[in-house]
Amino acid sequence: MKFAAVIILTLFVASGWTQPLDLGIPAQLDAQVRSVVDEMADIGKSTGEALVHQYEEIVLEPQHELEDALDQLESRRQESPECVAAEDGEIARIVDAAHEDLHSCGMVAAHTSAEIASDVNAATQQLVFGGYSLGxxxxxxxxxxxxxxxxxxxxxxxxQTTVYLVSARSSIKTIRKSTSERIPAxxxxxxxxxxxxxxxxxxGLQEISSHIDACVSRRR
Known part of the structure; x- marks a missing residue:
């Protein structure tokens, strides 16, 4: 399962756009602009962390469950190689189908996660560039x-500063609400x-294990 695009994007969101801004505007306004940019950067960081954590639960946990079940079957091969070999075709079919389903599920989650990360990143860039425009x-x-x-x-x-700050607060509110709904979804x-x-x-693998049990019993 390849979620490289999601990981790269989320880590970029988590770490990016946190550099100090040098706007050269009056101190009070500078502090307000920095505040909204920092707040959006925090949203980006928390979004990245949440998506990476979800990746582990969505993809890695079920993959490990499948691998554990497969390992249990393979551990029986030394005990009764003929009985296990007789089920190899069905084992391969089940595992291939599972990998295909996991990949399909993962790609949908990856695409949606990438969209979320991209939206937060774009909103952060917009605030940063808007701040430089004020400068x-x-x-x-x-x-x-x-x-x-x-x-x-x-x-x-x-x-321009007033419009920027009002728009920035609205953008932050929208992004925060959006991520709070989209990430859990x-x-x-x-x-x-x-x-x-x-x-x-x-x-399916457990059923095969039962077939192997029956095969072993018949051979005794």
Whole structure:
């Protein structure tokens, strides 16, 4: 099961965009901008951690269950090689079907997880770039020598800052609500899908174990 794309994305979200911003705007506004960027970065970090943890439960746990059941059958090969060999075809069929189902379930979870990580990452980038845009506007205003132009530019800057902060708070609220709903949904759907596939396979392998028991009894 390959979830490399999810892991890379989530780790990128978890670690990215936390570098200090150098905006060059008034200290009070600078603190507010940094606050919203830091808050979004925290959402990114928690999102990454949650998705990686879910990967382990959705994919690795059922895979280990299947491997344990298969190991139990293989451990009987030395005891009764003929009886186990007689079931090799059915064992291979069950395991191949389980791997196909696990892969299918995992790909759906991976795709959805990647979308979540991408959305959080995009929102974080938007806030960072918006902050730098404020810095550029402020520096442009300060470059004016004409007091009227400078005053007009500063009015635009403060309006731009107000819009940015209101929009940022709204964006954070939306992303936080979205991730709080979407992440559990990925886990619920993916977990049911993969564990159902592994449980069905384990049950099939247990039936084969019963067949091996019967074979061993007949040979005594």
């Amino acid at each position: 550029r506007t402020y520096n442009k205003c300060n470059s004016y020598k004409n007091s009227v132009l400078k005053q007009s530019c500063m009015a635009k800057f403060y309006m 990925v886990f619920t759907d993916g977990n049911v899908c993969t564990h159902s596939a592994s449980s069905q396979a384990v049950q």
